[in-house]
Amino acid sequence: MVLTAVLDYVGVATFAMVSTVAARDRRLDLVSAAMLGTVAGIGGGTLRDLALDRTVFWLHDPGYLYVCVGAATLVWFVGAGPRRRQTLLFLDALGISSFAVVGALIAGEAGVSAPVAVVMGILTATCGGILRDVLAGELAVLVRRDIYISVAMLSATVFVVATELRLPPVPAAICGAAVGTVLRVLVITRRWQLPAPPRA
Amino acid sequence: MVLTAVLDYVGVATFAMVSTVAARDRRLDLVSAAMLGTVAGIGGGTLRDLALDRTVFWLHDPGYLYVCVGAATLVWFVGAGPRRRQTLLFLDALGISSFAVVGALIAGEAGVSAPVAVVMGILTATCGGILRDVLAGELAVLVRRDIYISVAMLSATVFVVATELRLPPVPAAICGAAVGTVLRVLVITRRWQLPAPPRA
Amino acid sequence: MVLTAVLDYVGVATFAMVSTVAARDRRLDLVSAAMLGTVAGIGGGTLRDLALDRTVFWLHDPGYLYVCVGAATLVWFVGAGPRRRQTLLFLDALGISSFAVVGALIAGEAGVSAPVAVVMGILTATCGGILRDVLAGELAVLVRRDIYISVAMLSATVFVVATELRLPPVPAAICGAAVGTVLRVLVITRRWQLPAPPRA
Incomplete structure (x- = not known):
């Protein structure tokens, strides 16, 4: 599907750029920034492919690596002011939602059941960022009060x-990506949080 | 073997619950708690299966995911006072030992040598918890003074x-799990520690 | 190739020893030190093999595990004063460079393109140490100001x-390993750093 390929590249580039904004704020050098950006961009899909025992998606398609390194290098040199950060935040919302759909789609094609496909969507969308945070020594989204x-x-x-x-797959993918993007934008603009556990 | 299946489910559920007690203490939301609990429950076995190039065990058996999410949700809502924590600590002792045996058993069936089978047992038993600690930004058991x-x-x-x-496998499995459980209970009750390195 | 096998074992042993010097400084027990040393020694190659969908290299060759555990145990008992640390630092330079060459060589044999082979070389050489740092709760080389x-x-x-x-492969491997070793030695002796990002 052309649609998923486009969503996929947009997601990969966005994740690499978001990661590099953070790396730049911490004054990391270009090599570290590019490596963290690449981990953020392709980490989730890599874990999904390993778990599904598929060929890792970038192994015979170095285009994904070029996109990550290119996007990270660009952001590292030009930086990002408040307006660009705002734009990236919304692209990131589209990226999470698209990756989740792509991950579930690929898992479904690999023949797993519906609940496992959902888990693969979550893995694909969130593990790149989580891995990047862990490698960079930052608190992962798992322990921040954010709806991600x-x-x-x-x-x-x-x-x-x-x-x-x-x-059919195309409208289903659009529905999935749209609903997630809207939720994420609401989370950001309205500062929604999930509730803390009840007191014992 | 029915025995290993039972030990496996008990271990997975216990690891998810132990993890959720810690997540609850840190006031994490239900989604984070369930994801960390799932990582703790199935992470070690997943790494083992990847290393052995087997199909990841929960890929076609979502029952393991349900057990993790269910156990984590239960603990997140009801919490755990001192007595339940005590019980979980002992179940955890049984869980580590059982996972180690199951991991070594599966590795042996995959045709690896005895020392590699022991390493796979260690991976299976400890990597879920280590991964959970890393993702949650806590010091992993590797750098705590604990015999685990x-x-x-x-x-x-x-x-x-x-x-x-x-x-035969059943008595061998019972021996392995029993010896490990007893050692772990002794470690907990007597606060045993391994020695520090000799001064240079 | 005998050459890559020798470089491989030297690299694995060196990484395990360097890791154990750090573990010893932190007063970790022998089991933790041996596990971290093993992760440092074989972690990078393991990730490479998983990504290339090859059989993990130590699965049917426990010699690598023995070397890691043996090297870690030795260093844990005898310790390392300033002169041994100096030696290890230079062996480490040889280790990174050799692992990078071995990783790229194995990736090339698996039929990937040149850029992906370079990425696999980087993975092989750096991920063991990065993984060890993450597990030990230390800042990984990615966020330290070091050229690695x-x-x-x-x-x-x-x-x-x-x-x-x-x-031919042998002179190509020697060239690659030599250039990297020289660069790393220069980095250490002249305290070179990569530049910080430009101010926005």
Whole structure:
């Protein structure tokens, strides 16, 4: 599908750029920034492919590596002021949702059941960023009070349910990505948080 | 073997619950707690299967995911007072030892030599918790003064040696799990520690 | 090739010893030190093999595990004063460069393109140490101001370019390893650093 390829490249480039903004703020050198950006861009899909026992998607398609290194290098040199950060935040919302859909789609094609496809969508969308945070010695999104994993879960679930209801892949993918993007934008603009656990 | 399946599910559920007690203490939301609990429950076995080039065990059996998410959700809502924590600590001892045996058993079936089977047992038993700690930004057991990896090593070794001595798998598994559980309980109750390195 | 096998074992042993010097300084026990040393020694090659979908190299050759555990145990008991640390630092320079060449060589044999082979060389040389740092709760080389990843990149690139220019594997490997080792020694002795990003 051309659509998923486009979403995929946009997601990879966005994740690499978001990562490099953070790396630049910490004054990291270009090599570290490019490596962290690449981990952020392709880490989630790599884990998904390992878990599904597929060929890792960038192994015979170095285009993904070029996009990561190129996007990271660009951002490292030019930097990002408040407006660009704002734009990246919204592209990031689209990126998480798209990756979650792509991950669930690929998992479904590999023949796994619906719940496992949702988990693969979550892995694809969130593990690149989590891995990047861990390598950079920062607190991963898992322990920050942010609604991020839920966005991936929602996108993947909407897509999987839509295909189970016999919607064709393209509209199902658009539904999944759109619902997740809207939720993520609401989370950012309204500063939503998930509730803390009940007191014992 | 029914026995290993039971030990496996008990271990997965216990690891998810132990992880969620810690997540709850840190006031993490349900999604983060469930994801960390799932990592703790299935992370070690996943790494083992990747290293052995087997199909990842939960890929076609989402029951493991349900157990992790279910156990984490339960603990997140109801919490755990001192008595439940005590119980979980002992179940955790059984969990490490069982996972170590199951890991060594699966590795042996995959045709690796005895020392590699012991390493796979250690991986299976300890990597879920280590991964969870790393993702949660906590100090992993590797750098805490606790006897944990040695328990997995002992259980796996006892099991591997017992099968080399032609003991049938069920009694060999019981021996391995029992010896490790007893050692871990002694470690907890007597606060045993391994010695620090000699002064140079 | 006998040469790569020798370089490989020297690299694995060196990485395990360097890791154990750090573990000893932190007063970690022998089991933790041996596990971290093993991760440092074989972690990079393991990730490379997983990404290339090859059999993990130590799975049917436990010699690598023995070397890691043996080297870690030795250093844990005898310690390392200033002169031994100096020696290890230079062996480490040889280790990174050799691992980068071996990784690129193995990737090339697996049929990937030149840029992906360079990435596999970087993975092989740096991921063991990065993984060890993450597990030990220390800042990985990625966020320290050190020229380390670039050394691996240079060695792998020199090797890949040399083979593209139809140099036979042995001289190509020697060139790659030598250039990287010299760069790393210069980095250490002259305290070179990569530049920080330009001010926005």
